[in-house]
Amino acid sequence: MRLFSLPPRSARRASFGLAGRFALVVSALSLLSGCDFNFWRMDGPQSTIDVAGPVAHSQLQVFYTTVWVTLTIFVLVAAVLTYATFKFRARSDADEHAEPPEQSHGNPLVELGLIGASVLALVIIAVPTLRGIWFTYDVPEAEKENAYHVTAQGYQWWFRFEYNNEQIENVGQLTTSNELVIPAGRPVRIDLRGMDVIHSFWVPRLAGKVDMIPNRANHLWLKADEPGYFWGQCAEYCGDSHAVMRFRVIALAPREFNEWLEQQTSAARAVQAVAGAEQTKAQFASYRTDWKRNEAGYDPNFDLNPLENWKQKQFPEKNENPALVAKGRELFQAKTCFSCHVVRGHFVGGSAAYPDLTHFGSRTTVGAGLLENNSEQLARWLRHPNEVKPGNKMWTEGYQKNNIHLTEDDIGALVAYLESLK
Numbered sequence: 001m002r003l004f005s006l007p008p009r010s011a012r013r014a015s016f017g018l019a020g021r022f023a024l025v026v027s028a029l030s031l032l033s034g035c036d037f038n039f040w041r042m043d044g045p046q047s048t049i050d051v052a053g054p055v056a057h058s059q060l061q062v063f064y065t066t067v068w069v070t071l072t073i074f075v076l077v078a079a080v081l082t083y084a085t086f087k088f089r090a091r092s093d094a095d096e097h098a099e100p101p102e103q104s105h106g107n108p109l110v111e112l113g114l115i116g117a118s119v120l121a122l123v124i125i126a127v128p129t130l131r132g133i134w135f136t137y138d139v140p141e142a143e144k145e146n147a148y149h150v151t152a153q154g155y156q157w158w159f160r161f162e163y164n165n166e167q168i169e170n171v172g173q174l175t176t177s178n179e180l181v182i183p184a185g186r187p188v189r190i191d192l193r194g195m196d197v198i199h200s201f202w203v204p205r206l207a208g209k210v211d212m213i214p215n216r217a218n219h220l221w222l223k224a225d226e227p228g229y230f231w232g233q234c235a236e237y238c239g240d241s242h243a244v245m246r247f248r249v250i251a252l253a254p255r256e257f258n259e260w261l262e263q264q265t266s267a268a269r270a271v272q273a274v275a276g277a278e279q280t281k282a283q284f285a286s287y288r289t290d291w292k293r294n295e296a297g298y299d300p301n302f303d304l305n306p307l308e309n310w311k312q313k314q315f316p317e318k319n320e321n322p323a324l325v326a327k328g329r330e331l332f333q334a335k336t337c338f339s340c341h342v343v344r345g346h347f348v349g350g351s352a353a354y355p356d357l358t359h360f361g362s363r364t365t366v367g368a369g370l371l372e373n374n375s376e377q378l379a380r381w382l383r384h385p386n387e388v389k390p391g392n393k394m395w396t397e398g399y400q401k402n403n404i405h406l407t408e409d410d411i412g413a414l415v416a417y418l419e420s421l422k
């Protein structure tokens with residue numbers, strides 16, 4: 001598509017001199033750095049170069065093969081072009097006005113050679129590509145027995161994870177939201193479902209992308225070589241808040257994974273209100289109402305060691321206020337939160353179409369991987385979910401339809417209750 005039309009040649013020469021070209025280069029560079037100041041770095045949390053498992057590794061190999069083949073072609077063509085440009089340039093005024101030399105009409109040897117070279121280049125790309133497609137399609141036969149099974153469902157705009165093999169009595173399978181905890185070193189087969197529109201499952205450092213399509217059974221597999229904390233992202237445009245439909249994958253060593261399963265399959269933790277305890281207000285040092293969208297939802301320290309931070313989230317908060325927690329639990333019912341969200345052991349009236357909050361306090365993120373799960377960010381989310389994630393159902397189906405209004409005290413109590421759910 002042409003975005004602009006060039007002025008006539010003479011005018012262009014005048015306006016597009018050395019200064020113009022310099023300005024163009026400078027603005028192109030500043031645009032590049034505008035994307036990310038460290039745009040040349042390749043080890044961000046969603047890097048497809050800094051891979052951490054065999055599936056992403058295989059995808060990276062295909063990428064490198066393609067890059068090397070195309071780079072070789074680029075260098076060869078550029079070299080021939082440069083050589084011809086200099087060798088046959090006009091050296092004098094006579095050259096400028098000379099008749100063009102006699103034109104040749106094809107050289108069978110050169111043409112056959114070029115066809116052969118093109119075929120060879122395509123074969124070099126095709127072989128690892130096909131091998132990659134077969135390898136990434138499903139868990140290799142030799143590892144199938146050892147594979148762990150999970151179902152991932154995409155909703156506007158969050159992820160639900162079902163642990164097909166972890167049955168809870170009188171409840172069904174274990175369900176979590178937005179954080180997928182897997183055993184490290186073990187292949188994980190993930191069945192993918194779109195529950196409303198088409199989404200796409202992508203954990204750049206581990207595997208992806210595969211679409212989550214309503215009424216279609218897609219799947220992928222992945223393996224994390226080592227324990228780690230990985231970022232995931234919906235990779236198919238799915239409406240207003242597609243860009244903020246994120247998730248996390250946490251890979252744990254086998255023993256820790258089993259401990260986690262044990263904790264998760266049990267009901268939500270219940271904090272007993274201490275009789276006569278003072279009903280203190282929530283103490284938020286930095287209550288803010290001037291949040292701008294796209295403002296970072298993370299403490300910079302969090303990402304220095306996310307896996308350690310995740311582990312700490314598994315334990316009860318240090319300065320928990322039992323009375324406030326109890327008040328929050330009452331509000332969870334009074335404000336009708338329970339009619340959408342399940343808290344196993346406390347409230348069972350919720351629906352599968354909304355995030356299960358049974359162990360919400362043990363997750364590191366709020367709002368599908370968008371904000372860090374701490375009191376400040378959770379309060380921000382509860383105060384005005386639509387400002388954080390435009391169009392989300394907690395706002396449209398919850399706050400707006402049920403006319404929910406929360407005071408700052410309500411928010412403080414709800415935060416305390418939700419953070420106590422370990």
Ligand code: CUA
Nearest residue numbers: 199234238242
């Ligand atoms: Cu879901 Cu984009």
